[in-house]
Amino acid sequence: MNKTNHFDTAAKTWDNEETIQRNDAFAEAIKKYLPEGVARSFLDFGCGTGLLGRPFAENSKIFLGIDTAEGMLEQFNLRYGPWFQVKSLAINLEKAELDSSYGPFDVVMTAMAFHHLKEPIKMLDRFKRYLAANGLIFIIDLDEEDGTFHPDNQGMGVQHFGFSKAQYEEWANELGLKLIAHEIVYHINKNNRQYGIGMAVLKRFTDLKGHIELSLDSAAPDY
Template sequence: MSSFDKRAQEWDKNDRRVQTAKKVANAVKSCINEKNLKILDFGCGTGLVSYELTNIAHSITGIDTSPKMVEMFNAKSTTPAIKAFCKDIDEIEEKFDLIVSSMTFHHIKDIDAIIEKLRTKIQPGGVICVADLVKEDGSFHNDNSGVHHFGFDIEELTKKFEHKGFKKICQKIVYTIQKHKAFDVFLLCMQKG
């Protein structure tokens, strides 16, 4: 059982996580001036971000590697248009208007490979919004097991997307998480050409 499976039941009780998700979702909505979108939440967890995006969504598909997180996500759903799956991105055959990923990229080893995989799942003109930590010293997590990046240099991440044919439409700091020190969370929205 993964550490995320073990924490799924209590995940939404952490106010800092809830606030981060709300801030990320509000920032996404301020950058994306469209509605009725087919959305993929990559690394959806319990759906904290997804359920804040329902007012701009036609449908939301969540994917996560934690079965317990997916179970918690689906327990909240009141419609078949919002559903999560315990799947890898390679198993998704649909294309989406918007892909959101919040606090997931730092758990992914090969960022170039995941950007390429996400690129194949987004419609032309669609947008990928990534929210994650600004580069930090490795002290954000109490246990760095499964953490492959201590945040990101936003310009370097932007260049990785641009190399795959995306252009930047929005970048901002959306929230500062207060722990033993302050950790900024950025949102980077990149549009597929």
């Protein structure tokens, strides 16, 4: 079973007490970096059923959810159907490029999807290109673990056993991004232990012409 099949099968029962609770915690962590009262454009990569977007989609300029699993996007579309500014795209962003009519985005965010990517640094490079000036990237995923989190790594399309802060720092340095924060935003209890979920917050270090960006988002808190 490949990863798309796994998530297509999981889609109808994806929303449960635990996935809702953890996405609420992820959204709260993101909100700290996004002062209220500003309408923004959002890209949610690996959006699943759209749990993460609930506090952001309604008042966004545009909210685009991307996922390979059409079953997940069916649930996403049921959730956000009435809102014209919310769109979904069924594409594999590792293989297909986003149409240039989309973006740039003020916020590019992703929750629990990066560990499914063969080459996460390439996706981060895409995120950088999709980012508006002063935009922010939020990557939320398992903190580095020992491979015991998923019951069937191969069957569930797991490519990485989480990511350390040092890993995000390495990618940031390589891509001309700045890791402005890294924090553990949630814990999942299973297998008689706790797995941390980390959030990396990144922004471009240089503008599109290669000049160092000195000003941080004027609407954002001091980092």
